Amino acid sequence: MENRQKIFAKRLLRWHRRNFLRFPWRETKNPYKILLAEMLLRKTTRNQVNKIFRKLVKKYPNPKALAEADTSELEGIIEPLGMQKKRSPLLIRVAGYLLEKHRGKIPMDVEELKRIPGVGEYTANAVLCLACNKPLPLVDTNTIRVVGRVFQVKSKKIRARADQNIWSFVESLLPKNKGRELNLAMLDFANIVCRPKLPKCHQCSIEDICSYPQKTPAPADE
Ligand code: SF4
Incomplete structure (x- = not known):
């Protein structure tokens, strides 16, 4: 019998084939564009x-x-995103660093990526996963919420995002050749179905394997 992790991956991938959200940084394998997008996506919406x-x-x-x-x-x-006075110098600094240290190329190595100013584990993994389909975990508040609800995986740390146990758990969910797809599926699923408030449990394709104790019931008129 398949375990819950495998069912989770399979169903989310199936759900995502019908619910993929299109953005230009998802339609490219260019690591520079992906890096740029990931840096801009902080503290703002897609x-x-x-x-x-x-x-x-x-x-x-x-x-x-x-x-x-x-x-x-x-x-x-970049003014429409806000914080342009902070974002602009950082973007220019990152570009200068890439020119100086990597002849204007993006290093495709997680440790080298993390040496780029302002790049942490999430962004480094995102570049490698989205550009090269490496099955590396992307842990943010969305994935923490989804795995917390479905599998009751909770962090004891104040900053769950810094908890290596969560990173390892999310990594264990990723199929070797479909890490990119599952990471994107989790992000969209968290945004569309397993929302922070009022998750759409009654329309959820993994409701039967989800351990969340406060599932939202279907509205009375459905
Ligand atoms: S059943 Fe509800 S809480 Fe569980 S994964 Fe689906 S939407 Fe999220």
């Missing part, structure tokens, strides 16, 4: 980033162009 992403990569198609950016012009493009 829809906000979507509004400016194509313009940004057209204007700065590679690290060299970004390293030479005019700060006020860059700030103007």
Whole structure:
């Protein structure tokens, strides 16, 4: 009999084939564009980033162009995301670092990626997973919520995102050749179905294997 982890992966992948959310950084394997998107996606929504992403990569198609950016012009493009005064210098610094240390290329090694200013484990894994389909875990508040509810995997640490047990558990869910798909499926599933408030348990394709004790009942008129 299949275990719950395998059923979880299989059902989420099936659900995602019908519910894939399209964004330009998901339609590329270019690690520079993926890195840029991941840096912009912090503290803002995917829809906000979507509004400016194509313009940004057209204007700065590679690290060299970004390293030479005019700060006020860059700030103007990313202004809709907010925090442009903080984001712009960091983006320029990252591009300068890539030029100096990696001849303008993105290093495809997790430790090298984590040496880039402002890049932590999540972003490093995201670049390798989304660009090269490496089955590396992406742990954020969304994945923590989903695995917490479904498998009752809880962190004892104040910052669950820094808990290696959670990273290892999420990694154990990823099929070797479908890590990219499952990571994206979990993000979309957390956004559309297993939402922070009022999860759509009555429409959920893994309801029967989910251990969340406070499942939301179907509305009376359904
Ligand atoms: S049954 Fe509810 S809590 Fe469990 S995974 Fe589905 S939406 Fe989330």
